[in-house]
Amino acid sequence: MSSFLRPAAWLLIAAAIVAPIAMGMNTYYLHVLNLAWIFAIAALGLSVATGVAGQIVLGQAALVGIGAYATALLMMRLSLPWWLALLLAMVLTGAVGAALGLISTRIKGHYLAIVTLALNEIFRIVAVNEEALTGGPMGLRNIPTLSIPGLSETITQQLYLPLAGLMFVSYALMIVFHRSALGRELRAVRDDEMAAEAMGVNSVRAKTIAFMICSLWGALSGGLYVLLVGFVAPTNFTIAESIKMMLMVVLGGLGSIPGTMLGAIVVTILPEALRDLQTYYMAAFGAAVVIIMLVWPKGLGVFSDWLWGSFLTGRREPELSAPAGPLSLAAAAAAASSALAAGPALPETGGPLMRVHKVSRTFGGVRALNDVSFDVIRGEILGLIGPNGSGKSTMINACSGVVHVDGSIELEGHPLQNHPAWEVHAYGVARIFQNVRLWESMTVLENVMVAWRRVPGQPSGEAAIREASLAALEQMGVRHLAMRQAGDLSFGQSRLVEMARAIVGRPKVLLLDEPAAGLRGGLVLELSTILQRLRAQGMTILVVEHRIKLVTSMCDRVVVLNLGDLIADGAPAAVMESPAVIEAYLGERADAASHETRARRIRRRSVNHAVAPG
Amino acid sequence: MNRKTTMDMRSLLALAGVSAALATMPLNGAAAQEQPLIGVSLPMTGSKALVGRNFKQGVELAIADINAAGGVLGKPLQVVFEDDQGDNTNGAINAVNKIMQVHKTPVMIGPHYSVTQMATQNVYCNGKIVSLTGATGVPVTNSGCKYVIRTRSNDDIQAKAIIEYAQKELNAGDKTAVFYANDDFGKSGQARVVAQMAALGLKPLAVESHNPNDKDYSAQLAKLKNAGAVLVVLWAHDTDAALIVKQAKQFGLPFRFAGAVLSEDAFLKLAGSGAEGAISASYFVPTDPNPAVQTFVKRYEERFKMAPDVWSATYYDATVLAAKAINAAGSGDVAKIREAFGSVKYDGLLASYGCDDKGDCNRQVNIVEIKGGQPVVRAAVRY
Structure with missing residues (x-):
């Protein structure tokens, strides 16, 4: 039906435009x-x-x-x-x-x-x-x-x-x-x-x-x-004229370009058409505007967007049926583990990729980071843990260029600190946010396409970007959502789309701020498999996580922050036993109970954290 | 699929609505039955709607009078009103276009504002219509347009009348200062006053300015006093002018004020006793003892339950003048009507009209002084 309606509508419009002069x-x-x-x-x-x-x-x-x-x-x-x-x-x-x-x-x-x-x-x-x-x-x-x-x-x-x-x-x-x-x-x-x-x-x-x-x-x-x-x-060219043009845009549906055309036509022609009402014609025009906004809250754009059809939205992906399971992470994880088995050997773990040196940051009187130094080794999954308010998110923000800091952060010798975030991204640092931040009015596919990054030796151009983005979505098990609007997704889905958005540019370093928050318990370990696979693809991962279970299962190494200070750095098991870490988490002296019980309490405690992330 | 279908139906409905709206446009025009002779372009909406009402009532009273006296070309005079939104150039172009293309009247009253006159002369100066206007901007009849008729004297005459009166009657020609609002109205007034003084070999003692809507004028008033001014030519908006004369009175300053708006109702009400003795060059005051004016005021008040202002009188006169010219031409032919304006004489409310080649029909202003709270005509100045 719509295939015949749209050309008919266009014919009608063409006739309406030519008719007055003809x-x-x-x-x-x-x-x-x-x-x-x-x-x-x-x-x-x-x-x-x-x-x-x-x-x-x-x-x-x-x-x-x-x-x-x-x-x-x-x-x-x-x-x-x-x-x-x-x-x-x-x-x-x-x-x-x-x-x-x-x-x-x-x-x-x-x-x-x-x-x-x-x-x-x-x-x-x-x-x-x-x-x-x-x-x-x-x-x-x-x-x-x-x-x-x-x-x-x-x-x-x-x-x-x-x-x-x-x-x-x-x-x-x-x-x-x-x-x-x-x-x-x-x-x-x-x-x-x-x-x-x-x-x-x-x-x-x-x-x-x-x-x-x-x-x-x-x-x-x-x-x-x-x-x-x-x-x-x-x-x-008075301010009233500016407001009139704004009215055209709003009446046409803010954000809809074809709608603006219709908005402009209505705003210009309608008052003239109502002229015969004499003194009250502008009032009638005002009433008409109110009615249009009531009937079409998104303005006239709904109609005009339909008119332009796929010329407006671009080619649409055929909708794939959703794989079994609520988030289909299981499928992705299965794919990931088979790929892991078949894929190339892990890249050489070796020298430091990212060096954080004496980084400090204060917010007012609060010292969020205090001379923190650590290295991120190429090819590792590094856990960044610590109690609430210990400066983990600030660290992630500093590494991604979102906050400015004193000290230095280098990626392969390039200084990153205090560079605009987009330059940091271009060097190869991508991140996800603790509270998911997708661009909600855009489609899932567009969300991922924005974050694409030019990598030497890789194909570029619109088609290549699209392919790479679909592949990234597939990797996260959410390809079937590609044409959905990002604002319509559940939290868990959004999280996976955000992951896809972070990896589409093949970053050297992936910064994950609590990636498991909002995922159901069963999916958490599947996430761990996926991170392993990303590592296998050559990404180095810095992950902030509350759940010790997840940290111990997926991280090669852990650094611990407490009140802005780095208090431990080492293998997960060893760090869990460190007296300073135990004290930071439990607030008691290291010799008050046996190491074994304390370590257990930390795990329990951290799970409580995860329930109410903050 | 279901969702898509309803969407399409909606779109179709919307499209039908839009095309219906487009289709009604020409129909509205065709609906007008008898050809009116005069189209009126006037502000009916926007910030000038209030003055537009007085404009319209002046025209309506004139139509009643004309029709009582036998109408135009043997038929009752019909007019159409179109809104030009005051000084909005696009509004004026649309109104003038509609009058010319849809109503096809040979005569148009308005647009009133100088800027809308300048904007629409490209449209109407093609021999298809004659426009009568009260616009006072000097360029209106100096733009080469042959089809404009101006029924008020231009801004230069207003400034010249004040300065000559100051020199001859008040002997204050060399003790005059200028005080103006820093916007287009005040600035152009100030420039004309200074130019007219220069033409008489005079120079203002001081030239001071204020921002529109200021509240405290003591600094400028002190400077004017120190300059030794006897007369201050005040080119300010009515509410500001009222505050200025009030503050001058409070400080006991020795000078008189003269200006363009100092006989208007809003000014008189706000200034109270401070207005006493103020002089202005004005086109029309309802207190003018001229019997024609007094009859007009009385009939206007009876009909509209309000006092007429300069707009009512200006466009009453313009309508009567237009009717006389059409009658003199003997037909609705534009060229003949334009020619007839050259010979038509009319003793109106504002002046005795007689048009020259450029279309200027009025070279008169009244010098008005405020006495006992009322504007009193001191002299009618003609050039």
């Missing part, structure tokens, strides 16, 4: 439609910055205005041809967008929204006061308009089809962008910036690109407005 509809209606196409392009930029990258921009009208004034002035003062003026205006506005992007790395969230609002006001004041350049409050008039004589008699008619076509092309471009690697990165930054950085997304670059795209489409829209109307004034 029927010779008068230029008032055509002008309103032209404005709709132009505003749709401006809102497209906003849709990428706010909807896709999560950066709230309340000053899009200013960016449109800069594009409009620049196009006009370049044509009027320098007599440039329209296309060159438009292009230069886009470059100029893109530079403003890049500056905004750099600001956005310092100022975030609502504060950034206020900054963009201020940009809008600054633009208005400059445009009003720099009369010699901008024409002041009366604006610039008699700007050369773009006339395509072959098409029809008036400019409104001539530009109608080109503008509509340009709008569709720009939306198609952005829809392709949305599912490209860069688009995925932008969405990852929107959903969880910290996780994105830790998984290799350069958030500074991503945001700068988002703002540049936002301003480029803004400038194009402003330039087209000038070419159509031949007039600009500061009142074209």
